[in-house]
Amino acid sequence: MDFQSCVNIKKEWDIVGARQLGRDISKKIGFGTVDQARIATAISELARNIYLYAGTGKVCFETIENLNEKGLRIIAIDEGPGIRDVTQVMEDGFSTSGGLGAGLPGVKRLMDEFDVISRQGEGTEVNVVKWLR
Amino acid sequence: METNLKEIVLNNSDDIVRMWLEEIEKNRKHDYTSTISDELFESTNREFVNVIFSSLEKKGLTNDIEGFAERLINLGWPLSYLTDGMQAFRRVTINYILSQSTKVDTDYFSEILSKVDEWVDPIINQLVNEYSGSWENIVSLQKVALQELSAPLIPVMENITVMPLIGTIDTERAKQIMENLLDGVIKHHSEVVLIDITGVPVVDTMVAHHIIQAAEAVRLIGSTCILVGIRPEIAQTIVNLGIDLSKFPTKSSLRKGFESALEITNRQIVELEGQHKDIEELIDSLDGE
Ligand SMILES: Nc1ncnc2c1ncn2[C@@H]1O[C@H](COP(=O)(O)OP(=O)(O)O)[C@@H](O)[C@H]1O
């Protein structure tokens, strides 16, 4: 836990801003093209969910540097309506907006660690990590 | 009282202009105008201060301000030159009036401040409005230009059309892609449309969803949509996301997509053998030399 920076999500184009910052950081950490694309896509999903379902929130980045491993932690936080049933949204194809419903389960597969904490009426926090291999 | 203050300023315009020019010159060293030639800077300052005084004399806004601002906008001078200049005018004028007054009580002082504000603020407002109007104009023109670029459709040959997508796809653009695609397919009687996503930086579920819907719509009006230009890393993320593109024809490159399009429209590329030989002979004869 070395360095943290956030992008506020308020309008649709902020998603692109978050993606760009995430890509820059992952490039610096040393991720290859495929992992950079995975990370950018995951950020896109999380930021878009904030924009669509919570209205506003933020996406934060943290470089992880331990003795024997390096990685990137991404935290997407909002104070929106929250998710009623977390198990349900982790099923492929579940969407309340007519979307593909592949966002959250997709992010879980794109990243190495995945964690959602959500309370109805209080907000949602999605915490994911990608390790450099 | 009111006319008094204004008279002080107008009757001593030479002094005030001199002080103002000094102030402007002083600020110049460390700012944006340092690259502008001395003559241009001086003549612009003169013009600026004339505009201010003519607005004072005429008790209000004039076309001079508009014309002056327009010229500076075209020359690319920053707005801060004008706002800094107006603030300098405010300071100089207040100082000058104070220096000319024998007795200064609080009432008189606040009278001066509010009078000078009354002269300066409308000019600042008009200048800012001129500038922001021109920015809004530029932004809206660029928006139109971007929209025109956002989903182009190219009829490369009879019945085959290509839509090359470059850059980020947001909701607005996704809508345009769909509209242009359907309009274009009908207009050009395309049997096959190739959507090339080589230039799309990120394909997330939203983008994939829109592309799937567009391809489905194209299928419903009787044509075939082939997705091409899927870079290897994008192919991987699509698979990770669990998006099923198996229902749609996809090809890695535009070239391969075009070959399938030819097949679908019962055509093929034939190399002209004769010409080939000629070239080979030519090369052979060159080699011999
Ligand atoms: N930040 C969030 N706040 C509230 N609800 C959310 C949030 N993120 C996701 N959801 C809910 O989870 C569902 C599934 O999300 P996702 O997997 O990204 O698919 P999609 O966005 O296509 O619906 C959404 O339809 C929405 O109801």
Ligand SMILES: [Mg+2]
């Ligand atoms: Mg989503």
